[in-house]
Amino acid sequence: MVVSRLILRSLLKTASEDAVLEIAIAWLGSVNATKLTARATQIAAVASAMENEEQALARIAGLPRKLQDLLETFLAAPLHACPVGELFATQARNFKSRFDLDACLSALHREGMLFPATDRKWTGFDGPGYAVPLELAQCITAHRQRTRSALKDVLTLQGHLDVRYFRQRAAKSSKAEIATDKHAEHARKIYKLYSMESSIAARRLKLPAQVAAVFTASLLHHGGLSTWEDLLHEFDVEDLPDPELMRKCLLDAMLGTTGPLPLARFGIQPSDQALIVFHEVALVELQRHGRAHPPQVEETLFCGGNLATNIGRFLRELQQAKVLFTADGELFKASQKRIASLLLPVPGGFLPLELQLELLYRFCLNRRLVDRRGERGLRPTPLGLEFDRSPLAAQVKLLLQHMLEDRSLPGEAFHQVRLRRVLLRMLRRSEPMQWQELTILPFLARNAYLAQLDGAQAEEFFAARFQGGGYTPTETLQQMAFNLLLWVKRRLYPLGIVDLGMRDGRPVGLRLSQFGAGLLDAEPAGKVGGTRSTVIVNPDFEVLLFPGDDVHEAVHAIDRFSRRLKSDHVHQFKLDEASIRAGVAEGLTCEQILHELTDRARVPVPQNVLYSLEEWAGRG
Secondary structure (H helix, E strand, O other): OOOOOOOHHHHOOOOOHHHHHHHHHHHHOHHHHHHOOOHHHHHHHHHHHHOOHHHHHHHHHOOOHHHHHHHHHHHHOHHHEEEHHHHHHHHHHHOOOHHHHHHHHHHHHHOOOOEEOOOHHHHOOOOOEEEOOHHHHHHHHHHHHHHHOHHHHHHOHHHHHHHHHHHHHHHHOOOHHHHHHHHHHHHHHHHHHHOOHHHHHHHHHOOOHHHHHHHHHHHHHHOOEEEHHHHHHHOOHHHOOOHHHHHHHHHHOOOEEEEEEOOHHHOOOOEEEEEEEOHHHHHHHHHHHHHHOOOOOOEEEOOOOHHHHHHHHHHHHHHHOOOEEOOOOOEOHHHHHHHHOOOOOOOOOOOOHHHHHHHHHHHHHHOOOEEEEHHHEEEEOHHHHHHHHOOHHHHHHHHHHHHHOOOOOOOOHHHHHHHHHHHHHHHHOOOOOOOEEOOHHHHHHHHHHHHOOOHHHHHHHHHHHHHHOOOOOOOOHHHHHHHHHHHHHHHHHHHOOEEEEEEOOEEEEEEEOHHHHHHHOOOOHHHOOOOOOEEEEOOOOEEEEEOOOOHHHHHHHHHOOOEEEEOOOOEEEEOOHHHHHHHHHHOOOHHHHHHHHHHHEOOOOOHHHHHHHHHHHHHO
């Protein structure tokens, strides 16, 4: 028979009086423990102390890390009990010997965390074992569950409704299983009602004028998560309502709340007082604002497959000329300048040529597309040659995977890498070629990420930094979004996945490009629409490319055997002997070059061009 409640009284049933007193001293202190003379009173007082969350957490935090890790094994085990033999079989790598494990178990026993459980009706195991009292285990588990959902409870409407109306009711119900199903169904219906766009709009219109002004400013300037200091900079003190008034109005309207955001344990700068618009509300309101006030774009910047084309140019330069690197693995300055002059620039100056070359060089090293050889020379590897001949979509997907893990941009890498994945999921659901305000997507991605943040994983990651001392989180909520936006401008935009809209010389909008839509949906760009890019080849060897739905593939293909002169609505290229021979050296045949031109040609390719191409390709 297995008993399901390993309470402290059961675990201490056969313990001596001295052992009970020792445990009482560990939890209550020597003065308080000696005041209690009766055994039952001592055990009850210790059990009460174990249920005190603050005291239990403090005592566990004071344990050496090795003992904390061992205790975690028991907390995760069925009935919070483990036999010593099985424990050593699974945890042997963490201990020097069986004696080391026994010493750690004895240390936890002296601290009042573990107790011998040799009776088979308690453990169900053969041989001796140890168990954590149910009082302590439940206290720690409840704290961790509450902590892991703490951000969701504060940042989302769903979490707020659950805490305020349903969680406590379900817990108090006598028929827990039936009540849980009933309350869960009721919660879903209420949540669906309160998260409807029309319902949110109606509640927003009922806000007092001053509260509504602050609510709107927090949404548009901070994405719905703003510190009180930020708001004080934007409003006069007399125009800014009291935090308690804001909290009451927002909670009554089920739109948000105010209060502290203790984010330091997640590696984010905390806030003593913040204004929080629920994530579901911010999502609806920002999308509504974006539809009503689309950005006024004067100039469109787009890159297409230029970054992939530049990798091809870099690899071809390594084949044709000697490129040296320093003892630190960096390119020599002379080589940097020469290669950078061959690259296509990123319109708008968001990624200067030198930084672009550095980015491409790191990518090639990371993906083993280039090899550092003797005499400090660089050459393409077989993987590099294969990459240069692969379709554009495949090249950009590899680049995107590399950009997702890029640590060279500002921001806490732990959060930024995960934020980028959230943003890509949101971007995938965006309407292609439809402008939206520049900051909306980064704000929403940040809010969604925080609402689903795995508290345990983040806390464990940053705990090591705090233990080392001297670590203080510096990235604010606002900086998280702006650092993500920087990644969009310096990585997604050069990849051609998004286009940027400019007004008065600065970016004001972004949109998912046609090429990006095809790439993120894992479909070739040519399948997104119904038109195909076409070319006109002039007798002076000029090639004019008129864009269609597969324009990026076409530009990338023609770039391999020509010189690009201009990229605008119509792309201009020039054919010459050097460019044709470079294409042949890269692996193209004369038939492939001619097919790319003639297959897209609006009018027949001039005979002198056909003759020259065959002659130049033959020499290559």
